[in-house]
Amino acid sequence: MSSYFSEHDCEPLASGQTPDHFLHFARLIATGGYWELVGLQYSDLFGEKPPPPTSKAVIESLKTSYIKEGEKGQCAVCLKAYEAAEECKHLPCTHYFHSSCVLPWLNKTNSCPMCRYEMKTDDTVYEEYRQRQKSEAGRKAQLSVLHESMFS
Ligand SMILES: [Zn+2]
Ligand SMILES: [Zn+2]
Structure with a gap:
């Protein structure tokens, strides 16, 4: 997948070109917050791209x-x-x-x-x-605070 992005790096669609389904999938995953659900990391979608x-x-x-x-x-x-x-x-x-x-x-x-x-x-x-990673980290932090307050 890394080669995909290095070959097509953010190029606007030329006329007559069909939209890129992979990118649509990636956006769906990202905007819907389905990362954990489908067990994907950023690197799974974007390869070794920094x-x-x-x-x-x-x-x-x-x-x-x-x-x-x-x-x-x-x-x-x-x-x-x-x-x-x-x-x-x-x-x-x-x-x-x-x-x-x-x-x-x-x-x-x-x-x-x-x-x-x-x-x-x-x-x-x-x-x-x-953003998604951050809110996930925040949720875990809240849970551990809650856990502390209940069991200490
Ligand atoms: Zn610094
Ligand atoms: Zn310097």
């Missing part, structure tokens, strides 16, 4: 700063020490990197290179899947 790029809007809203004279630290992407006046982008997790290092990274994937903090993407199927 998570989608960070949302353009998120990338545009990242705070920019410039390294100050004498500022310590190094960029975790290129592993070079910061030098005065270099431009950096700050991620919501508070990590920051050279703009020239982190921007190409965020155009490929949606997580912080340091801590894997995930940012929003522009991929609706992926977002629906993630």
Whole structure:
């Protein structure tokens, strides 16, 4: 399935082309929240395809700063020490990197290179899947709180 997406990566339908049934199936699963029901993981539908790029809007809203004279630290992407006046982008997790290092990274994937903090993407199927995973995690957390309150 990974080859499917690498060959057809988000191409709009050409005129005369039939809609893609696999994608419809994937959307149905994602929007209906049937992931657990059919025992599927994101990777089952999307193969080894890495998570989608960070949302353009998120990338545009990242705070920019410039390294100050004498500022310590190094960029975790290129592993070079910061030098005065270099431009950096700050991620919501508070990590920051050279703009020239982190921007190409965020155009490929949606997580912080340091801590894997995930940012929003522009991929609706992926977002629906993630939303679902989150509410499932929330439900489990609530259950364990309930369990604690009843049995302790
Ligand atoms: Zn760098
Ligand atoms: Zn981070």
